[in-house]
Amino acid sequence: MLSDFAPGSEIGVSDWICVTQEMIDQFSAATLDPDPMHVDPRWAVDHGPFDGTIAFGFLTIGLLTRMFHAAIGEGWGADPAKVGYNLNYGFDRVRLVAPVPVGCRVRGHFAAAGERWDKKGRRILSVDCEVEIENAPRPALVARWLTVWVPPAQ
Numbered sequence: 001m002l003s004d005f006a007p008g009s010e011i012g013v014s015d016w017i018c019v020t021q022e023m024i025d026q027f028s029a030a031t032l033d034p035d036p037m038h039v040d041p042r043w044a045v046d047h048g049p050f051d052g053t054i055a056f057g058f059l060t061i062g063l064l065t066r067m068f069h070a071a072i073g074e075g076w077g078a079d080p081a082k083v084g085y086n087l088n089y090g091f092d093r094v095r096l097v098a099p100v101p102v103g104c105r106v107r108g109h110f111a112a113a114g115e116r117w118d119k120k121g122r123r124i125l126s127v128d129c130e131v132e133i134e135n136a137p138r139p140a141l142v143a144r145w146l147t148v149w150v151p152p153a154q
Contacts, residue, residue: 005112011127012071016105016134017063019055024102027059041102055100060131060140067108067131086147089124094143098136105134113144123149 005011021041028039036043037054044053065088100106113126124146131141 007112007114009112011068011110011112012073013110014067014070014108016107017067018105019059019100019102021053021102024053024055024059027056027062031056031058050099050101053102055102055140057096057141060096060100060106061094061143063106063131064108064129064141064143064145067106068110068127068129071108071110084149084151086125087150089146089148092126092144092146094141094145096141098133098138098140100131100133100140104136106131106140107134108132125149 024038028034033056035056037048037050038044038056039053041053045051048054109130109132111128113128115123115125118124125148127145127147129141129143129145130139133140
């Protein structure tokens with residue numbers, strides 16, 4: 001359970017994920033965004049600033065859930081009807097620091113940032129996230145991600 005981690009303590013690090021052109025194209029189709037910087041390799045080489053296609057920033061954000069599940073490890077897939085679950089609540093901050101070139105690998109680093117209670121009596125947990133790009137000097141993303149704890153139904 002996320003609340004078991006003291007603020008500042010590492011939750012975990014995910015495995016590496018290779019960002020493929022197929023992933024980028026599928027994200028483009030799902031979001032109805034045909035930006036050639038992401039989906040047209042020839043155009044991206046000829047006209048873009050990154051010598052090829054790059055992942056959508058929102059794709060990088062979208063990979064956080066998969067990365068987090070991998071980082072938290074065993075027990076995360078437990079039955080929510082018995083243990084409850086966390087709902088995505090948004091972000092206190094998110095920065096897309098560096099582009100993610102097609103074909104590179106990324107992984108997530110997660111640390112507990114704290115918890116608070118909102119006016120409705122819900123526990124809001126915050127997680128510091130960093131998405132590392134393999135062999136790159138800067139991360140793709142840094143964020144403080146918020147979740148709302150939903151206890152199991154009584």
